[in-house]
Amino acid sequence: MKRIRWQHIKFPKLLNRLDRYLIGKFLGTYFFSIVLIISIAVVFDYNENIDKFTTNHAPWREIVSYYLNFIPYYANLFSSLFIFLSVIFFTTKLASNSEIIAMQAAGVKFVRIMRPYMIGSALIAAITFYLGSEVIPRGSVKRLEFEDQYKRKKKPAYADNIQMQVDTGVIAYIEHYDDNYKTGYHFSLDKFHNKKLVSHLTANSLTYDTLCNEKYHWHINNVTIRDMHTNREIITHHYSLDSVIIMEPRDFISTRYMEQSMTNAELLDQIDKQRIRGNGKVAQFEIEYHKRFANPFAAFIMSIIGLTLSARKRKNGMGRALGTGLALSAGYILFQTISATFSLNAGWPPMLSAWLPNIVFVFIAFYLYKKAPR
Numbered sequence: 001m002k003r004i005r006w007q008h009i010k011f012p013k014l015l016n017r018l019d020r021y022l023i024g025k026f027l028g029t030y031f032f033s034i035v036l037i038i039s040i041a042v043v044f045d046y047n048e049n050i051d052k053f054t055t056n057h058a059p060w061r062e063i064v065s066y067y068l069n070f071i072p073y074y075a076n077l078f079s080s081l082f083i084f085l086s087v088i089f090f091t092t093k094l095a096s097n098s099e100i101i102a103m104q105a106a107g108v109k110f111v112r113i114m115r116p117y118m119i120g121s122a123l124i125a126a127i128t129f130y131l132g133s134e135v136i137p138r139g140s141v142k143r144l145e146f147e148d149q150y151k152r153k154k155k156p157a158y159a160d161n162i163q164m165q166v167d168t169g170v171i172a173y174i175e176h177y178d179d180n181y182k183t184g185y186h187f188s189l190d191k192f193h194n195k196k197l198v199s200h201l202t203a204n205s206l207t208y209d210t211l212c213n214e215k216y217h218w219h220i221n222n223v224t225i226r227d228m229h230t231n232r233e234i235i236t237h238h239y240s241l242d243s244v245i246i247m248e249p250r251d252f253i254s255t256r257y258m259e260q261s262m263t264n265a266e267l268l269d270q271i272d273k274q275r276i277r278g279n280g281k282v283a284q285f286e287i288e289y290h291k292r293f294a295n296p297f298a299a300f301i302m303s304i305i306g307l308t309l310s311a312r313k314r315k316n317g318m319g320r321a322l323g324t325g326l327a328l329s330a331g332y333i334l335f336q337t338i339s340a341t342f343s344l345n346a347g348w349p350p351m352l353s354a355w356l357p358n359i360v361f362v363f364i365a366f367y368l369y370k371k372a373p374r
Contacts, residue, residue, distance in 0.1 A: 015119075018108070022116035025094075029086035030124065034075050037082070041074060042067055049151055058150040066146040069139035076136055079128045080298035081329050083121065087306030088322050095313045110372055114307060121303040125296035132292050133264045140261040159252045164277045166246045169193060174206075177252045182208040184252075187220065189245070200226045208249050209242075216244050246273070259288040283350050287340050290354035301361050302329065308368040328364065332357055 162174040175186035187206045191199040202224050209217035223238040267289045274282035335357040343353035
C-alpha cells in the first residue's frame with residue numbers, strides 16, 4: 001500500500017493574495033486612524049484640563065494612568081466611525097488607481113471583493129467586543145474616579161433614607177450612609193413571609209467588610225432582633241454580628257456612568273438585583289448590556305456602507321463619499337443616543353433601543369449595496 005506523505009497533500013487556502021492585500025490595507029488604515037485621531041484627542045483634552053490638574057494637584061502617575069484608560073475607551077466607543085473612515089480612505093485610493101476596476105475586469109465579483117472587508121470587520125468586532133466587555137470596564141473604574149477627583153470634584157459620598165429589597169421578602173433601610181467610611185447608621189432589616197412580618201432587626205450602624213474576598217459581608221453593631229412567632233415574640237441582643245446581606249456600597253451611591261465600569265457578568269448581576277428591588281434605573285444597565293453586543297455588528301454595517309460609497313472611481317476623489325459617509329456615521333451615533341433616551345424616558349424595551357440603529361442602517365447598507373458598481 002502506497003504511503004501518503006503530508007507534504008504532498010494540498011490544503012485549500014483560506015485567504016488568497018487578494019484577501020491578504022485588502023485585509024492588510026483595512027487593518028493598517030484602521031489602526032493608523034485610531035492612533036492619529038485619538039492622539040489629537042488626548043492633546044486637546046490635556047490642554048483643556050491642565051489648569052484643573054494643576055489646581056487639584058493631580059500626580060503625574062495618575063494623569064498617565066488616566067490617559068492610558070482614556071485611549072482604549074474612546075477608541076472602542078468610536079470604533080465604527082474609525083472603521084468607516086479607514087474603509088473610505090483606502091478603498092477610494094484603490095478606486096482612483098483603477099484597482100477595483102482591474103479586479104472586476106479579471107472576473108472578481110463585487111461580493112467576492114466584500115469578503116476580506118467582512119473578515120477584517122469580524123476581527124475588529126471580536127476585539128472591540130472583548131475590550132468593551134472585560135478590559136475597558138475595569139479601566140473605566142480608575143478613569144471615572146480620576147475625573148470625579150481631579151476634573152469635576154463632584155464625587156458623591158453620602159446618601160440618606162435608603163430603602164431597598166435585598167432579597168425576596170427582605171427589606172433593608174439605612175437612615176444615613178457615609179461612603180468615606182463605608183458605614184451606614186440607624187439600620188433596619190425586615191423579613192416578611194406571606195406579607196406578614198416575621199423578623200425585625202435594628203442596629204446602630206453597619207460597616208462593609210472591604211478586606212473580605214467575597215462580596216456582601218457586613219459588620220453590624222449594637223443589634224436587636226425581634227422574631228415574631230404565632231403566640232410569642234423573642235427578642236435577642238448582640239454587641240456585634242457578621243452577616244451576609246445582598247447589598248454593597250455602590251448600590252447606595254448613584255455614581256456617574258456606573259454601568260460603564262461593570263463587566264458583562266457584573267452587569268447581569270446588577271440587573272438581577274435591580275429587578276428584585278424594583279428599581280426604575282435598571283433600564284440604563286440593560287441598555288449598556290445590550291449595546292455591548294449590538295455595537296460590534298456596526299463594524300460590518302459601516303464596512304459595507306464605506307465600500308459601496310467609495311468603490312466607484314470619481315474625478316473628485318473621496319470628497320463626496322466621505323461627506324455622505326460622515327453624515328451617515330453621525331446619524332448612526334445620534335440615533336444610538338436618541339434610542340437610548342427613549343428607552344430611559346419613554347419606556348422603550350432596552351434591547352430594542354440598543355439594536356434599532358443597527359436594524360435601520362442594515363437597510364441603508366443594503367440599498368447602497370444594490371447601487372454599488374458591478
